[in-house]
Amino acid sequence: MEPKRITLSIDSTLKDVALIGLSINKICSQIPLTDVETYQIEACVVEAINNTIEHAYENKTGHRVDVHVSLHLDRIVFQVSDTGLSMKNTLSPSLDFDPEDIENLPEGGMGLFIIHQVMDTVTYTSNTHKNTLEMTKAFLDHP
Amino acid sequence: MRLETKIDGDILIVRALEKRMDAKVAVEFRAEMGRYIDDGHRRIVFNLGDINFIDSSGLGAIVSCLKHVGREGDLVIAEAGETVLSMFKLTRMDRVFQIFATENDAVKSMAT
Numbered sequence: 001m002e003p004k005r006i007t008l009s010i011d012s013t014l015k016d017v018a019l020i021g022l023s024i025n026k027i028c029s030q031i032p033l034t035d036v037e038t039y040q041i042e043a044c045v046v047e048a049i050n051n052t053i054e055h056a057y058e059n060k061t062g063h064r065v066d067v068h069v070s071l072h073l074d075r076i077v078f079q080v081s082d083t084g085l086s087m088k089n090t091l092s093p094s095l096d097f098d099p100e101d102i103e104n105l106p107e108g109g110m111g112l113f114i115i116h117q118v119m120d121t122v123t124y125t126s127n128t129h130k131n132t133l134e135m136t137k138a139f140l141d142h143p
Numbered sequence: 144m145r146l147e148t149k150i151d152g153d154i155l156i157v158r159a160l161e162k163r164m165d166a167k168v169a170v171e172f173r174a175e176m177g178r179y180i181d182d183g184h185r186r187i188v189f190n191l192g193d194i195n196f197i198d199s200s201g202l203g204a205i206v207s208c209l210k211h212v213g214r215e216g217d218l219v220i221a222e223a224g225e226t227v228l229s230m231f232k233l234t235r236m237d238r239v240f241q242i243f244a245t246e247n248d249a250v251k252s253m254a255t
Contacts, residue, residue, distance in 0.1 A: 014166045018196075036229045040229060040233065043198055043230065047198060050166045050199075050200065095235065099239045102213075105206050105209070105239060106203070107204075107207050110199035110234050114199055117233055118233070
């Protein structure tokens with residue numbers, strides 16, 4: 001069966017990211033996921049878009065961020081695409097810290113960690129025209 | 144970012160009046176909290192009861208505030224919902240912050 005597909009697009013501004021986040025949450029509410037799972041998936045897409053705006057587009061507005069969503073019977077796939085600077089490192093980062101060592105607690109670098117923790121597969125492709133972060137979350141079949 | 148504050152003894156209680164604590168508001172939150180801390184408020188209860196979404200930028204801003212209050216102060220979390228709490232657990236920040244079910248519990252813990 002062909003997956004259901006939708007593409008959501010915003011300008012590269014942080015104030016519009018919530019529009020996609022809320023849309024993703026609503027889409028995920030149609031599939032058999034808990035509220036926490038749905039929330040965490042929304043968070044992953046938001047983190048991916050934030051990274052695109054802050055790093056690929058260096059916080060400059062006027063660029064397009066696309067989120068392609070493919071809903072399969074047993075998984076949902078998100079492709080977050082941009083035409084900005086490519087990410088240098090998309091490997092699963094570690095988030096090791098001593099909770100007692102307040103001065104050295106991480107304030108950033110948690111977005112990619114969250115994505116790798118929540119999603120089942122994460123891939124990043126980059127060519128001269130486009131960068132795409134693809135994230136897949138599997139779930140039990142739904143009717 | 145809209146914040147509501149009240150004082151209980153030497154404890155500053157800050158309630159976020161937003162639904163989302165994300166990258167859009169994180170910088171502003173950090174700056175506003177920085178002003179309260181610089182004014183001498185070093186014991187803070189941050190009530191997340193109205194927040195239904197937090198991302199890593201929001202978490203990072205709260206961590207920044209904890210660093211700002213320093214070892215002589217304290218910043219604890221109150222009334223975080225299940226979904227928001229899941230983000231603290233996912234990033235292991237639940238090991239850093241004391242998290243209380245109610246604002247009263249948080250205030251009591253700081254008062255003792």
